[in-house]
Amino acid sequence: MRLTRYHMPTLREKPAEAEIPSHSLMLRAGMVRKLAAGIYSFLPLGWRVVKKIMEIVREEMDRAGALEVFLPVVQPAELWMESGRWSVFGKELLRFKDRNQRDFCLGPTHEEVIVDLVRGEVRSYKQLPLNLYQIHIKFRDEARPRFGIIRAREFIMKDAYSFDKDWESLDRSYNAMYEAYSRIFKRCGLDFVVVEAESGAIGGDVSHEFMVWAPNGEDTIVYCRSCGYAANLERAASREVETSPSEQPADPEKVHTPDVRTIDEVSAFLKIEPSRLLKSLIYKTEKGYVLFLIPGDRELNEAKAKRAAGVETLEMADPAEVYEIAGASVGFVGPVGLKKRITVIADRSVKSGVNFVSGANEDDYHIVNITPEKDFEVDGYEDIVFAAPGDLCPKCGSPLEFSKGIEVGHIFKLGTKYSEPMKAYFLDEDGKEKPFVMGCYGIGVTRIAAAVIEQRHDDNGIMWPITISPFEVYLLATNMKNEKVKEVSEKLYQGLLDEGIEVLYDDRDERAGVKFKDADLVGIPVRVTVGERRVANDEVEIKLRHSKETLVCSVDEAVDRVKEIVKQLYEELEA
């Protein structure tokens, strides 16, 4: 492609709206332009990258035996009511009515549609397993789109759905996707880790996320260097630490703490470590109210809390409800002397502790020296807090480490969460009707492009891995007015094209400096420079964007050398 006939509007300055490298560089390199918050247009250069990512995804999905389909973006409300998610999904689900006042939504995911498609069509276990996937637009009306393409409202996703006759078969489908995903991200040049994850609103029991290491990532990866344990923050467990109390349980005592409410205030007022305070949180669930007790220096992990309480929904009780249960306002609640008896679940670390401090269930009073079992009852001790730095690995006991990451893929074992309510059944060998055992598997295709840039850039611009680079070679003619430079450049351009190499030929009538800057910015891995001095000796220069390694060779051997280098770059990523 000749740059004079291409559209690659590069920006010299960093756009004000961009906070992180990938966002800034995608705008500067002329890959994308914003249309509205979280909604982007892809320009020719950016679209080439997306297409290459889609092609890798497609190849690996096909290799894994999945079949490509194409499902509607606009989906009828009835389907979502059937699965129960019309009411569960919040404002993220963009809803609207058609001309006949029927409710529709823009698909944020496609479980409902795929189940609807498969039920009725697939009737026998003989037709299983089946794995259908698609690559196209998703729309989620995010509360706060950010970081450019990383967290957009409209984005391209590859989503796949597997249908199996039983859990054992699902395991095989799931593992096949796990393998395919690993290959996909490796081919895209990403440095990633697979973590155990919560399954969230999608549901299901087992789930893994594919996380790309990136300081600007929104997710927190909790991992162990010694044994390889890795989980996202929501899921991460830590080893239970058995402590033998260093002091004897003392007698509880009520103390006057006027207007002292928060953990920090209480800690400062009573001069007691936050870890000795008991944070008492009252939640409303579908099974009634629950009091969660955690150390003052910890945060309640609601996902863990739900599991511990065996409930589906968890919502903080409002001040009026709190008052009714505790007999005191928020800030003075504690496990001792609750007005109403409700379920009490304590973090397991509370079990071996003594002489805690909590609210006294009376405004402006706290109670000190309370000890579980002695002074208050607990219905269960569970791990209900977020892991924190300093915690130990649940598997091997080494210190856990925390790092930021970008989620590029997520796989779930759904089981019958959708097939059951949506009555998607097949007839098994034993002649019985059974719901499909499902899995679902997502990849943020456009997000991959941004994640790759986060990992592979320098001060001058992007450094694409060749597998998803918009072009393989950047042919740079330093001066188009120099006859020899032009002649040799044209010859090389044709030579490279003849070899099937994707080359972006900078034939613009620009100064060399401008071209070098643009070449670095757009980050095509191999640059061939035809300059006046070299070309006078029938030589050209080949430079690698990533390593800055440079070699000079004769014009005659240039095409072969480039071919060799390109081949080698692919091998490094696809081996």
Added chain:
RNA sequence: CGGGGCGUAGCGCAGCCUGGUAGCGCACCAGCUUCGGGAGCUGGGGGUCGCCGGUUCGAAGCCGGCCGCCCCGACCA
């Protein structure tokens, strides 16, 4: 949804406090010179100052409302 900030030419910004009819750099067009790391000179084109209303002889600037965008948080398959 809570808190903060910003909206002036394609991009980056100044002007606003202290009202007087819009400016700088880059980009764009033309010419000459230049030509391996975002050239120089000369001349040019381009702006309902986010929108609506108010105050005023006069509003980019003051006041009110709305919209959009960005950041922090909450939320997040």
